Amino acid sequence: MGSRRHKNKQSAPPSFDEFQAKKDRKAKRVEEKELKSKARAKENAERSLKRAGAEEVRESSKRAKSGAKSRKLSKPEEQEEELPDVDYDALSKAKKSLFDDEEEEEEVSDVVDEDLKDEFDLEQEYQDEDEEAHAKPMFSDDEGDDEGELENLNAANMEFYSKKLDEDEALEAEEAELELAEAQAMQPRADILPSKEEEEALAGEAPNLTATRTRIIELVKVLEDFKNLGAKGRSRSEYVDRLLKDICEYFGYSPFLAEKLFNLFSPAEALEFFEANEIARPITIRTNTLKTRRRDLAQSLVNRGVNLQPIGNWTKVGLQIFDSQVPIGATPEYLAGHYILQAASSFLPVIALDPQENERILDMAAAPGGKTTYISAMMKNTGCVFANDANKNRTKSLIANIHRLGCTNTIVCNYDAREFPKVIGGFDRILLDAPCSGTGVIGKDQSVKVSRTEKDFIQIPHLQKQLLLSAIDSVDANSKKGGIIVYSTCSVAVEEDEAVVDYALRKRPNVKLVETGLLIGKEGFTSFRGKKFHPSVKMTRRYYPHTYNVDGFFVAKFQKTGPSPHDDNQASAKEKEMEARREAADEGIIHSDFAKFDDEEDDKYISKSKKVGLLKKGVNPKAVKPQEK
Numbered sequence: 128m129g130s131r132r133h134k135n136k137q138s139a140p141p142s143f144d145e146f147q148a149k150k151d152r153k154a155k156r157v158e159e160k161e162l163k164s165k166a167r168a169k170e171n172a173e174r175s176l177k178r179a180g181a182e183e184v185r186e187s188s189k190r191a192k193s194g195a196k197s198r199k200l201s202k203p204e205e206q207e208e209e210l211p212d213v214d215y216d217a218l219s220k221a222k223k224s225l226f227d228d229e230e231e232e233e234e235v236s237d238v239v240d241e242d243l244k245d246e247f248d249l250e251q252e253y254q255d256e257d258e259e260a261h262a263k264p265m266f267s268d269d270e271g272d273d274e275g276e277l278e279n280l281n282a283a284n285m286e287f288y289s290k291k292l293d294e295d296e297a298l299e300a301e302e303a304e305l306e307l308a309e310a311q312a313m314q315p316r317a318d319i320l321p322s323k324e325e326e327e328a329l330a331g332e333a334p335n336l337t338a339t340r341t342r343i344i345e346l347v348k349v350l351e352d353f354k355n356l357g358a359k360g361r362s363r364s365e366y367v368d369r370l371l372k373d374i375c376e377y378f379g380y381s382p383f384l385a386e387k388l389f390n391l392f393s394p395a396e397a398l399e400f401f402e403a404n405e406i407a408r409p410i411t412i413r414t415n416t417l418k419t420r421r422r423d424l425a426q427s428l429v430n431r432g433v434n435l436q437p438i439g440n441w442t443k444v445g446l447q448i449f450d451s452q453v454p455i456g457a458t459p460e461y462l463a464g465h466y467i468l469q470a471a472s473s474f475l476p477v478i479a480l481d482p483q484e485n486e487r488i489l490d491m492a493a494a495p496g497g498k499t500t501y502i503s504a505m506m507k508n509t510g511c512v513f514a515n516d517a518n519k520n521r522t523k524s525l526i527a528n529i530h531r532l533g534c535t536n537t538i539v540c541n542y543d544a545r546e547f548p549k550v551i552g553g554f555d556r557i558l559l560d561a562p563c564s565g566t567g568v569i570g571k572d573q574s575v576k577v578s579r580t581e582k583d584f585i586q587i588p589h590l591q592k593q594l595l596l597s598a599i600d601s602v603d604a605n606s607k608k609g610g611i612i613v614y615s616t617c618s619v620a621v622e623e624d625e626a627v628v629d630y631a632l633r634k635r636p637n638v639k640l641v642e643t644g645l646l647i648g649k650e651g652f653t654s655f656r657g658k659k660f661h662p663s664v665k666m667t668r669r670y671y672p673h674t675y676n677v678d679g680f681f682v683a684k685f686q687k688t689g690p691s692p693h694d695d696n697q698a699s700a701k702e703k704e705m706e707a708r709r710e711a712a713d714e715g716i717i718h719s720d721f722a723k724f725d726d727e728e729d730d731k732y733i734s735k736s737k738k739v740g741l742l743k744k745g746v747n748p749k750a751v752k753p754q755e756k
């Protein structure tokens with residue numbers, strides 16, 4: 128596992144544009160391959176018709192395949208032609224001009240923080256505390272722990288990078304050739320599916336990852352053209368079962384999660400998704416426009432030996448870091464709050480939210496604050512942002528980031544967000560970046576592959592639904608330019624995305640989905656495995672690591688069309704939870720193993736945390752009388 132991951136690790140991840148270009152080239156190659164394969168299949172069928180008997184048909188199919196193979200081998204130039212020539216000088220010049228966008232419009236605030244160094248230290252401390260506190264982390268795509276990797280990288284400057292691009296392109300061409308050779312060497316065999324005896328033998332053997340990978344590729348090929356390539360007498364589900372077993376073995380997923388993720392895609396795309404999860408996403412930063420301009424920041428970082436370039440044309444504040452001679456999380460610019468380490472996908476919900484100056488905005492689940500601080504910057508420190516998070520520990524890193532980035536229009540609060548609108552309502556816009564299972568960020572946290580269970584995909588959506596209803600009820604339908612709710616997750620599971628959105632549309636007829644306004648993203652599912660969602664769910668957007676080279680993400684944008692009696696809901700989080708439980712039990716969607724409020728269990732945790740608190744103060748818990756504890 129480890130070595131395979133290391134091998135796949137990108138040395139210089141492509142920018143979004145380059146990635147798209149590569150994807151387009153790949154798509155073209157795939158399309159051509161498909162055309163060839165269809166032609167082969169047609170040839171096959173014609174020959175088969177001429178021959179009598181099932182055995183003969185299969186024989187002819189094999190001959191046809193080997194014919195196609197030799198035809199392919201005799202035409203390597205065709206493949207080479209597909210790789211366009213790249214003028215790297217022009218590319219390097221173009222890269223410079225990429226910074227010359229309309230950034231002049233971005234105003235630079237002259238706020239200067241005095242205690243930035245202290246705040247940075249605090250942030251580190253709190254983040255460490257957080258890590259200890261959560262065995263199963265709440266997923267945040269920001270401020271990941273990729274920083275350490277950069278410290279060890281040796282890099283030069285932009286010229287060096289240009290040379291690197293050269294090398295990468297050459298490597299890509301080499302890889303394409305290898306891929307071609309691999310594909311030719313692995314024409315799917317009808318007998319790729321192990322027999323019962325072979326299955327038994329396999330179960331007893333030590334895993335052979337190379338053989339497993341070969342079989343995965345062949346199984347995918349067969350499944351993509353089952354009618355022509357499936358072995359006689361073997362069903363599609365037999366192939367799928369074997370493929371899932373191989374995916375679990377090769378990539379290290381639990382059978383449950385492998386199947387859940389596999390079902391989102393065609394077999395070939397699923398393989399791309401699983402492969403993409405083995406590669407870390409590029410390190411990206413967001414310019415804090417309250418303090419600087421992207422061009423100026425880029426210049427300062429380049430002067431320190433950081434190789435970077437803009438992320439893509441859909442963001443004017445993002446930079447992608449290729450490598451660096453200095454730790455990106457500890458440069459003077461970082462400490463001065465000129466940027467924040469933030470995953471590119473994490474910009475998207477804020478862009479969709481489209482905060483306006485002087486509005487009142489609620490960020491319901493805000494820690495550690497990547498999106499809050501972006502909202503604040505888009506509002507140019509006007510109006511008011513309520514940054515809420517239920518986890519008190521995590522609000523410390525939220526506060527540290529707010530201070531470091533110089534956001535002065537922000538109030539931090541610590542409620543279970545289901546308490547809204549009881550706490551306060553009437554917001555112009557609300558962002559609900561919901562706690563989720565993290566199936567979109569497996570590239571960052573491989574533990575998700577085995578840690579998530581069926582129960583998670585019942586409990587987490589249950590919470591997400593309640594949070595979303597609270598968000599809707601807390602928005603002012605009469606807000607002049609607002610009345611907007613954005614719901615996002617870093618999960619690709621339909622239960623946490625489209626199903627939650629569809630539920631909210633059913634429960635709150637006073638909201639409708641609107642276009643997110645985002646330049647990239649795939650349409651949300653309007654139906655999934657027999658479940659139909661409202662047709663407008665098409666307007667939601669999905670992001671995958673293999674399509675956009677960003678973390679897996681989901682974004683939905685609602686507009687509140689009118690007030691509802693729920694807007695005055697004074698129920699507490701606990702009351703709402705009980706109500707939702709009753710309702711879910713009536714609908715039969717909660718299984719008997721659903722977590723209950725367990726006061727005894729709660730008491731255990733409360734007393735343990737009190738003991739830890741006393742120990743931290745240097746007091747022996749045993750020496751304290753029970754009522755004093």
Ligand SMILES: C[S@@+](CC[C@H](N)C(=O)[O-])C[C@H]1O[C@@H](n2cnc3c(N)ncnc32)[C@H](O)[C@@H]1O
Pocket residue numbers: 265266267268269473491492493494495496497498499515516517518521542543544545560561562563
């Ligand atoms: C995906 S993270 C948010 C990341 C954040 N928006 C950012 O961009 O930095 C989800 C957050 O939801 C918080 N959370 C979980 N349950 C909550 C609840 N009931 N109410 C409010 N926040 C909650 C978690 O503590 C966690 O910080």
